[in-house]
Every structure is written in structure tokens, then in C-alpha cells.
Amino acid sequence: MPRPGGIIDANRRLGRSIVAIRSDAAGVEKSYLRDMLAAGERILEVGCGAGRLMPHYADRARRCVGIDLPAALARPERGNPPGNADLVAGSGPRLPFRDASFDAVIFGSSL
């Protein structure tokens, strides 16, 4: 018989229907990702999808931009992006940004 338990329910936050799944993915990824970034940076996330990673680091960034294909940006589980973030439709091989406009680029499972 299943045992009750409760570590972080990241799946519920992501709007998934399966609430019996508990995962520490969000907390662990957040910890590692934040260690990689300096405060006050301009950050580009390539392949941001529904914006799952963005809340992990947006509060430390001066500005965040997420880019992905239109279909990925339109996923129903996407919430509102953080206040200092913009989402842009496009793809990695042709980024619609000027040279040297970011301090860090994140590939979250998109490289």
C-alpha cells in the first residue's frame, strides 16, 4: 500500500494533473542554477518553453528574456512571466538580439 509523504510538489505548481507525484526537481535545479549566475545580470534563456526555469533566477537578474518557438510559448501550463522578464518567439540558431546584449545565456535542456 502506498505510504503518504511530502517533499516539494513541483508538478502541482506546474499545473500537471498528477498530484501523487512529488519531486524535488524545482528546488534542486534552482539551487544549482542560481550558483551559476551573478546578481544583476542580463540573462537570455534559449528554449525557455513554458518558462519553468525563469522564476528560479529572475529575482537576481536585471532583465530576463526567454525565447522559444511560438508553440512552446503557448503551452497551457505557462504562467505569467516574472515582472522583469520578456518572452520572445524565435529559435536558437537565429536570435533576434543585438551583439553583446546579455551577460549570461542559459540552455535549459535545449542545447
Added chain:
Amino acid sequence: MVHALHEARRTLQEGGALIDLRPSARNRRVELDLGQARLFIGEIDSSRAASDYLAADQAAQALVAAGKLQAEHDERFEIITELDTVADLREFAAGLRRGVMPAAMPGRIEELAAGVDYRIRLRREMLIARYRWRRGRPGDAG
């Protein structure tokens, strides 16, 4: 992939960081947690994604070898997902895009967990790497 890396380099200011966060090429490991004991049940096959991960590794390493990218940090960590029932495991596996659960796995868990408290644990290895863009050499447009 290589094009995306070059584009990322173009948009970075000199000395900027490129961060690669993704699952490693290893399969998810499935365990049965019985409270007092934890049994290894098997693996969810991720080989369909392995070629993509290998290509990503090779693209980054090619730029490192060319002196355009400096590897600063490379670390692996685990994400644990817990499931309460075999039905949850089936639903989880059905939602995987490129992972394949062995057909016999649910039955094996039901057999081992019959009449006892249990939880199913999925262990997925992730990697995070940080690279620093080096100043381009004279005449280097890439």
C-alpha cells in the same frame, strides 16, 4: 546546435557565461522504497535522447578545443521524483516523450510491494556546466 551556440556567443558580451542545464545521458533509475529497505527495480530507457545529449557535448567540446569557449564548471546532481502507486508510475511513463519503461516493471513492483507500505522513487541524473566566452582571436568572426 552548433549554430545555436555561435548565436549565443554573438549575443553575449565579452566574458559572459553560457550555462548548460540538462539531463545526463544516463537512464532514470527506478527504486522501490519499502521504508526499511530500498530495492533497485530497473531503469527507464532514455537511449532515444542519448544522441541529442552526445551531440550537445560534442558541440560544446568543439568550441572549447577551438579556444572559443572556456569550461569553468561541470557538475552532476540528481533529481528524485516519488510516486505513490504503480498507476502513477504508468501515467508518468506514458507522459515521457523519449523514455521507455520496461513492460514488466509495474508487475514486478506490484509483486514485491504486495501487502506492504511502499513508495516508488525515480532518480534522474542532471548535469550543469558553465562556460565562459573567450575573446575572439583577430579575424575570428565566429
